Amino acid sequence: MKPKKAQTRAGEADEARSDRELVYAARDGDTRAFDALFYRHRDGIFRLGLAITKDPSAADEIVVDTFARAHRALARLEPDDSLRPWLYRVAVNLSYNRRPRKGVVLSPLEDAVDEKVTSDEGSPANLAELAELRRVVLAAVDLLGPKHRLVVVLHYLNGLNLAEIAQVVDCPIGTVKSRLHYALRRLRTHLSAHPELGLEPRAAFMASPGRQRTAPLIVEPVRLDRR
Amino acid sequence: MTLMSRSCRIAQDQIVAVLAGSVDPRDRRALDAHAARCYRCADALRDAVATHVALGRAFAPLRAARTLVAPGRVRLALRPAPVSPGPFAPLFGLATRLAEGTVALGVSAFILSSAVAGMAPGEPAPAPAEQSDGVAVHVSRSFDDTQFFYRWVRIGRYAPINDLLDPSIGIPRGADDADTPEPVRESALR
Numbered sequence: 001m002k003p004k005k006a007q008t009r010a011g012e013a014d015e016a017r018s019d020r021e022l023v024y025a026a027r028d029g030d031t032r033a034f035d036a037l038f039y040r041h042r043d044g045i046f047r048l049g050l051a052i053t054k055d056p057s058a059a060d061e062i063v064v065d066t067f068a069r070a071h072r073a074l075a076r077l078e079p080d081d082s083l084r085p086w087l088y089r090v091a092v093n094l095s096y097n098r099r100p101r102k103g104v105v106l107s108p109l110e111d112a113v114d115e116k117v118t119s120d121e122g123s124p125a126n127l128a129e130l131a132e133l134r135r136v137v138l139a140a141v142d143l144l145g146p147k148h149r150l151v152v153v154l155h156y157l158n159g160l161n162l163a164e165i166a167q168v169v170d171c172p173i174g175t176v177k178s179r180l181h182y183a184l185r186r187l188r189t190h191l192s193a194h195p196e197l198g199l200e201p202r203a204a205f206m207a208s209p210g211r212q213r214t215a216p217l218i219v220e221p222v223r224l225d226r227r
Numbered sequence: 228m229t230l231m232s233r234s235c236r237i238a239q240d241q242i243v244a245v246l247a248g249s250v251d252p253r254d255r256r257a258l259d260a261h262a263a264r265c266y267r268c269a270d271a272l273r274d275a276v277a278t279h280v281a282l283g284r285a286f287a288p289l290r291a292a293r294t295l296v297a298p299g300r301v302r303l304a305l306r307p308a309p310v311s312p313g314p315f316a317p318l319f320g321l322a323t324r325l326a327e328g329t330v331a332l333g334v335s336a337f338i339l340s341s342a343v344a345g346m347a348p349g350e351p352a353p354a355p356a357e358q359s360d361g362v363a364v365h366v367s368r369s370f371d372d373t374q375f376f377y378r379w380v381r382i383g384r385y386a387p388i389n390d391l392l393d394p395s396i397g398i399p400r401g402a403d404d405a406d407t408p409e410p411v412r413e414s415a416l417r
Binding site: 034035038039042043046047050051056059060063064065067068071072130133134137138141152155156157159161162163177178180181184185187188191 | 239240242243244246247248249274275277278279281282283284285286288289290292293294296298300301304305
């Protein structure tokens with residue numbers, strides 16, 4: 001039992017270490033440190049690969065290839081704090097290289113994951129409504145261009161903030177903002193064709209609750225100043 | 228292109244920052260104040276928030292996706308690449324194929340020749356059958372211990388168990404049951 005306890009303690013210690021420390025340890029030949037990095041980031045990379053390729057087995061291979069590249073690049077890796085942007089950038093490149101070319105019909109994003117409907121969402125009617133909303137929204141995301149889609153996926157699926165997205169896609173934060181803004185407008189245009197979904201904003205975000213006016217659903221095109 | 232004031236442009240620019248949670252409270256208050264005056268920016272903010280919420284809900288189940296890939300697969304992928312074959316590799320492959328073909332031909336010839344020899348005329352007739360306990364048994368008068376017998380495995384229909392127990396019924400013989408019966412030592416029948 002003792003070695004098991006020691007292993008658990010070592011695993012906890014690895015979890016407490018930053019990516020930078022783990023990279024330096026892995027560089028010195030510490031296999032456990034590299035494994036800790038792997039377990040820390042594999043699911044995020046898998047989801048990213050899955051969102052782009054829509055193929056779970058391809059996403060698995062992308063995880064493996066990404067970490068194989070990371071292992072080869074250990075000597076020259078200098079992560080500031082998190083290795084995540086570097087790994088995600090590699091994963092994005094691998095995913096787009098692996099993505100089928102012309103003539104191949106890709107399944108919608110929602111088909112890529114076995115959806116498990118949780119019962120805490122409410123009645124069956126609510127669940128069906130949610131499933132429909134999910135289908136429509138993800139289909140609209142599929143219609144976006146690759147750059148805008150990638151920003152949406154990185155932000156809403158992987159939970160990256162604007163600065164991290166800028167590192168992944170290798171462009172200024174202002175560009176990320178404008179891409180996200182454009183993507184949201186395009187999505188809103190697509191979603192406005194489905195009034196039955198009732199995509200109403202939350203009251204807390206209403207800027208002027210007292211004002212009664214029939215607002216247009218589609219935002220007019222706006223030129224954004226890039227930084 | 229719609230003409231917009233500078234404050235509107237700033238507000239539109241900050242909408243995404245608001246949604247991403249990367250705007251400081253002062254800018255947020257300024258945006259709210261501007262949206263209270265400008266219906267266009269208020270609508271843009273409202274639409275962006277609605278889409279933001281919808282996206283968050285749509286991506287929620289996908290965020291639960293997990294993989295079971297282990298780090299061992301990375302180590303397998305990091306194995307050194309196999310050594311590239313030398314210039315004589317095609318010749319070696321050809322020689323291997325020729326050897327395989329020769330062996331296959333030899334085995335086929337052996338099987339064919341065995342089959343033809345078995346069907347050759349002039350084969351000695353089976354020894355006469357003797358009746359022992361009502362069952363026909365072929366008896367070999369001259370048994371050579373040094374001779375080996377190879378029997379082909381036959382897959383045939385078994386006789387009903389009642390027929391086997393009835394001593395008046397002999398063992399049924401099928402159409403394919405024409406090989407030489409196994410000789411039985413004469414002394415064994417006594």
